[in-house]
Amino acid sequence: PSLSKNTWGSSGGEGKRGRKDEDLGWWNHMQKGEFPWDNKDSRYLIVMGAGILTGFFYLYYRDPGREISWKHFVHYYLAKGLVDRLEVVNKQFVRVFPIPGATSEKHIWFNIGSVDTFERNLEAAQLELGISSAQQVSVVYSTEKAAVSFLLSMVPSLLLLGFLLFTLRRGPMGSGRGGRGGGIFSVAETTAKVLKDNIEVQFKDVAGCEEAKLEIMEFVNFLKNPKQYQDLGAKIPKGAMLTGPPGTGKTLLAKATAGEANVPFITVNGSEFLEMFVGVGPARVRDMFALARKNAPCILFIDEIDAVGRKRGHGNFGGQSEQENTLNQLLVEMDGFNSSTNVVVLAGTNRPDVLDPALTRPGRFDRQIYIGPPDIKGRASIFKVHLRPLKLDADISRDTLARKMAARTPGFTGADISNVCNEAALIAARHASPTVNEKHFEQAIERVIGGLEKKTQVLQPNEKTVVAYHEAGHAVVGWFLKHADPLLKVSIIPRGKGLGYAQYLPQEQFLYTREQLFDRMCMMLGGRVAEQLFFGRITTGAQDDLRKVTQSAYAQVVQFGMSDKLGQLSFDLPRQGDLMPEKPYSEATAELIDEEVRALINTAYEKTLELLTQCRGHVEKVGKRLLEKEVLEKADMVELLGPRPFAEKSTYEEFVEGTGSLEEDTSLPKGLKNWNLEQEEERAEEKAS
Template identity: 45%
Template sequence: MNDDQPQGNPWIKSLLIWGGIFLALLLVVSMFNTRTDPAGAVIPYSDFRASVAQDNVREVQVGPDRITGTLKNDQQFTTVPVPGDVELTKLLQEHGVRYAGKAQEEPNLLLYILAQSLPFLLILGVAFFALRQVQKGGGSGAMGFGKSKAKLLTERSGKVTFDDVAGIDEAREELQEIVEFLRDPSRFSKLGGQIPKGALLVGSPGTGKTLLARAIAGEAGVPFFTISGSDFVEMFVGVGASRVRDMFDQAKKNAPCIVFIDEIDAVGRHRGHGLGNSNDEREQTLNQLLVEMDGFEANEGIIIIAATNRPDVLDPALLRPGRFDRQVVVPIPDIDGREKILSVHMKKVPLAPDVLPRVIARGTPGFSGADLANLVNEAALLAARRNKRLVAMQEFEDAKDKVMMGAERRSMVMTDDEKKMTAYHEAGHAIVSINEDASDPIHKATIIPRGRALGMVMRLPERDSYSYHRDKMHANLSVSMGGRVAEELIFGYDKVSSGASSDIQYATSLARNMVTKWGMSDKLGPLQYEEAQEGYLGMGGSQRTMMSDETNKLIDSEIRMLVDGAHARATDILKSNEDKLHLLAQALLEYETLSGEEIRALMDNGKLDRPEAPSGPARTVSSAGATVPRAGRRFSGSGDPHPAGA
């Protein structure tokens, strides 16, 4: 299809339609207004005769169905004659009234014909527009249920190319080969190679699957159809299959071309897993898609590219070679990839000289491409809110805290006891983390509520981690118990709060995975006792495999042993470092937020070199249990039943 072919101006079409409606209204008005009433009052015929008899009438015009005239006082009048009144002419002569006859008005032949044919014209017009709607491609017409909703993508402005895709080099190279095949097929076919029939993009949400598809559309130079998997499924059985057929018919007419199906898991789920009748609309749609992709009739020159973040739920027949010849994994970017992605998004933002993409990339492990784009946007919004002309490193740090920990909730009003408990809770996490060699270094600790947490200790790994070792898992268990243990040591058994609920949830989940999935229990051995099963009982989640009651009890006891062991290690660490626990808690009460460097300096030197004012002296934080007057930022907040965070 030629993209430059004129498609018609919708404004002209709308103008023509409204013009036709206006003309039809004029025709209706003219039908009922072919005869206009003359000026003058309408009087009864008896009054007219009486006026003639009293010599009050000057002249009249007598028509077959109407008499008009003028009185002697120049007033005009109209009346309807009584049939059979032959004495009227004699009466007019006797009283000297000038009179004349009036011919009957002949109707307009053209208007008469139009009036008679108007109903037929309206019926023909409605039928014509209904027929045009049926003939529309794309399924947008009133009767186009079975038409495909695939859109032909033509990006003349805002075009995306592979230069805009960063951090996923391997996935880009896989798809760039498809683009090169479309540009120069002889380069591959001379060695017997055939173009891949399909490519499946697999990756976590936000990693750039759709962006890669848009880049293919910008680079390929061939027609590019895009559709969502949910566009195939309707409540009417057979509609989805009809749309699949129509989509491939459109693609054949524009071959060679690329068809991109986003979120294909909406239509490509494993067959036979439904709770009701397996021969439902979705499965019929999937069957038709399988036949069209690789059936008896070959679809040469049509490349299917699909995207999903749930490849485990797709039907095996959809994944085999011949339909999707290759699966392209779009991973979470590493530190080098994050730096490249940040550089791409920072091109649109005026940056201050102190902005270092490498430093920001190091502090954002696990961020996807969408997360990094959101980070840059949040930094730009913060700079605009602060009336700055450039986006500085401070805005990126604040935006990173907002994205990772949530927005600050300074409007809350908390009592001094609640603030103190939160400070000791977070200090407990931090002290245990510092004394666990396998734990990640602390990036920041705060008692300012963010998101659903009253406080938070944020740890960042020194490098990207792709697997976790046993010692690090035990360290994470100990750190998660640090907040609860600190509350027990400082405030006593009866004053322990609900602030550790998220810590307990995390520790229990980690311990369960260690025992049932990762084989890290000496008593149970390296066996998998629990597996994820999509759609289990129609709700999704995980399911334990068939086990005896003794094995289930042993699993529960091993989980309990791991969590209790972490609680004991956290208790030993905090008891031996109780003076540092008080020191860090009082520093958090005074300054509310401490960086990792400040916490380490406080642990090493016993004081914090942060001035009260730009020219003020350094403050020394007391390690006693008394509350130190705060010289830092003021904080107000209310009690929150949500966890204090770890």
């Protein structure tokens, strides 16, 4: 190769001219501003040479020889006259040089505590062996650099060399090679990924959040058909914040947006902006928005934005905060003098309360889209999506099964429903079933709610009896209280952390009265009261029930204003994991709150005790049947206790009665509907071509 190809090595030619080019090639390169580390192979040679040099010095300076003890040295070397001389090295060990030809070993060594002790012991040993002073072994002293010390001294040089190679691994700064800037600044390049094709998730795969889907589709429609909005004077919104509990479908909705939009979709995680290097976060934000403007019109999705968008000024006691600098750069890029056009920013988080107010104001994230747990119609739609790939019994309708499972899974999110469907398929495979049936789904719901069934956990007979009567107390109290949730199943087979398990079917409602909350407290206290009533003693089995009762009582008194003495006041309770905040009320009010909570729980306990005393025979029936069968269905409860004296809802149709329609309304507005049809036609044409 010629010098014009920027190579470092032999030209490979023969003759005088070739040797001349080889000799002067390095100087020509230096004059052109080219260095050996510009070439990848040259950098490898430099690193390899440094490694070989380090290994050579280690082998040269290491301490060969065999280690012996002092007694071994005296008996086998000094007593036999095999020692030529001794060398005390670094005042730490003694190297023994044998008489030439006396032994095959080059030298041996042994450790010493101190030089003074060694000299006294050597003198005493030679006197004891009868060695005259003229024949005594000579001792010399030396100082050597040990291998470890040498390597430690080489560490700064090696680090400097490694840092040099790292900074120049993509070409020298400003050389125009190796990307923007090159060197150490290459770590600040954005880690965002641009997605355009091969995204399988579509809007049809997202269910249970139709309102949020419509909002997102409108963003995509604006990017595809901006004239439709601009003719009316509308401006494209800067961004949308997707908030809600974990598992409700925020990231899935963003994936579906990427799958539906024919515009570039740029995705990045909030934690990718934070690095140990100062200034990397803001640089990555700048690069990310530069990438977005280059690909405009496009959609930029920042997942888990709370990692970088937390409120400023908390926990920063002086110095520079990389997270705050990154947030400031993000604020400027979203709505500053260089604000981008035709770039929609979507963000997802389940912690909107910790976000900085400047980040969530209109002009940056114009829309706050809350994606909460789906209602019963939304759960049915989600079940239909996850039932598609499953092989069901031929006599089971997917719509019917989806509705039935939706009625039995109140409070489940999309992630929970996906887990239930997958667990049902795993259970069917575990039992070698050719298809997945309704029984497998019921077992999957129990597995998700209660935990893994522990058939190997053996309870003592007296413990099993206590658990049976404890669960019977819960079941009977719930059966005879009007506002308690209907019972579906009760079991004394241990699951998860609990020794017993009861499944209820709570109503789909958003507002609760004081009477409903009170009856629920009584139902949770039923197990503790049954233990006291039948055995005259209490156990630790009611710990979880008492925790829930305490939380409910404090919520009624402190948050919901349901205490007559405290009045119409509401205070925030600390959430799990948060630091205990300063109480916004006086000590007298705190004492009043504690008194009201204690009085409310005592009232619920007295009512539960009165009810179970009257229904003592029913509790005994249910307890004995539980000891026999271990699992009781609703039909068994009707056989033992008779029909429940209160009307209850148990089917999908009963739950959705009076809400307008049996199915979730997925119809689109006219503009979005036309756009959706156009997208389907485009995809069909692409597949055909």
